[in-house]
Amino acid sequence: MPESDDGCVSTARGPIGGEAKAAPARQVEREATAVTARVGAAAPDFEASALVAGGFKNIRLSDYLGHWVVLCFYPGDFTFV
Amino acid sequence: MTAVAARYAELRALDVEVLSVSTDSRFVHKIWQADELERMVPGGVPFPMLSDQNGRIGEIYGVYDEAAGVDLRGRFLIDPDGVIQAMEVLTPAVGRNVDELIRQVQAFQHVRATGEVTPSGWRPGQTALHPSPDLAGAVWKVWRPQQGQ
Numbered sequence: 664m665p666e667s668d669d670g671c672v673s674t675a676r677g678p679i680g681g682e683a684k685a686a687p688a689r690q691v692e693r694e695a696t697a698v699t700a701r702v703g704a705a706a707p708d709f710e711a712s713a714l715v716a717g718g719f720k721n722i723r724l725s726d727y728l729g730h731w732v733v734l735c736f737y738p739g740d741f742t743f744v
Numbered sequence: 745m746t747a748v749a750a751r752y753a754e755l756r757a758l759d760v761e762v763l764s765v766s767t768d769s770r771f772v773h774k775i776w777q778a779d780e781l782e783r784m785v786p787g788g789v790p791f792p793m794l795s796d797q798n799g800r801i802g803e804i805y806g807v808y809d810e811a812a813g814v815d816l817r818g819r820f821l822i823d824p825d826g827v828i829q830a831m832e833v834l835t836p837a838v839g840r841n842v843d844e845l846i847r848q849v850q851a852f853q854h855v856r857a858t859g860e861v862t863p864s865g866w867r868p869g870q871t872a873l874h875p876s877p878d879l880a881g882a883v884w885k886v887w888r889p890q891q892g893q
Contacts (some may be wrong), residue, residue, distance in 0.1 A: 665786075677800040698806035702831060706822045707804045711765065711794040714773040717809065722763065722792055731760040731849060732822040736807045736815040737745060738836040740768045740776035 675721045676710040706734070749785040751842045758849050762791035765802070767814050770795045807833055821848060823856065863887050 678696070699707045706724060713722045724732070748755070748762055763821060768776070773793040782788040794801075796815060802808030807818035819840055821830040829852050834840065851862040860872035863883075871887055874878060879886075 673893070675795075677798070678804050696800060696803040698804060699841065700805040700820065700828060700831070702828050704828060706820065706828045708799045708826075711796060711801060712770045713763075713792040713794040714770045714777065714807050715792045717774075717777075719770050719774075723792060724763075724822075727761050727763075727822075728770075728826050729824050730758040731758065731824060731853070732820075733748075733749065733755065733760055733762045733845065734805075734818075734822060734850075735745070735762065735764045735840075736802055736818040737764060737766050738812070738814040738816065739766050740772050741780065742836070 675712040679708040679710060679723070679725075706732075745789060745840050746784040747780060747839065748845075749781070749789045749791070751846065752790050752848065754846060755849070758846070758853065760849055763794055763797050764789070764791060765794040765815060767796050767799055767802070769797055819845065821845070823852065862891065863891070865891070 708723065709722050710723045713720060715722070724734070730741045745764055748764075752762065756759050766773075770793070773795065777788045777793070796802050796808075799808040799810070799813065799815065802815035802818075803822065805818060807816045808814075809816055814836075817834040817836060817840060819830075819832045820828055823829050830848050832840065847867060851866050852860060854860065854866075854868065854872060858872065859874075861875050862872045863878075866872060870891060873883065873887065
């Protein structure tokens with residue numbers, strides 16, 4: 664996994680390759696992005712900024728190839744469940 | 745989140761990496777960790793907390809709720825080849841069950857290691873099945889539903 668710098672101002676790329684498109688600078692109506700995640704298929708790769716051990720770094724899902732990964736989405740920090 | 749964090753050692757022992765994702769910024773993650781999570785789990789959440797601020801990652805995983813602007817509860821189990829083996833998506837009010845996650849990890853790892861298949865509710869040490877033409881119509885000889893409870 665790359666030890667990328669703290670980068671409080673750096674942005675992460677989001678979805679990498681596939682159907683996803685770079686978001687235009689201004690966007691009035693958002694284009695629907697195809698859902699590509701399904702069981703038995705490759706997990707869509709992405710890069711996201713993250714809190715890791717108290718610091719910030721960008722993380723790519725593909726950094727974890729060779730390991731089992733549990734990817735957990737949740738509705739928001741400070742929610743109750 | 746903290747339920748997964750509390751079982752993190754077991755998941756690491758199974759070579760499972762955990763990544764959590766929400767639409768909050770990494771700055772909010774940091775304050776949540778410091779203000780609340782560290783009071784619920786010693787040391788706080790030990791895995792990376794990812795930020796999906798425009799919901800684009802949630803969108804390709806089919807969990808982004810555009811009306812609410814948040815990612816729904818979605819859990820994806822990805823194998824070492826990068827293939828999704830399991831997914832579970834819940835509306836926000838009900839949390840997930842870490843026991844079932846760990847059971848599924850163990851079952852998928854057993855399948856990967858042995859080529860056997862695991863019946864409903866299988867746990868390590870229980871009978872798994874060798875798929876073959878001979879097994880067709882003969883599962884009743886080796887496995888009963890009560891074993892999966």
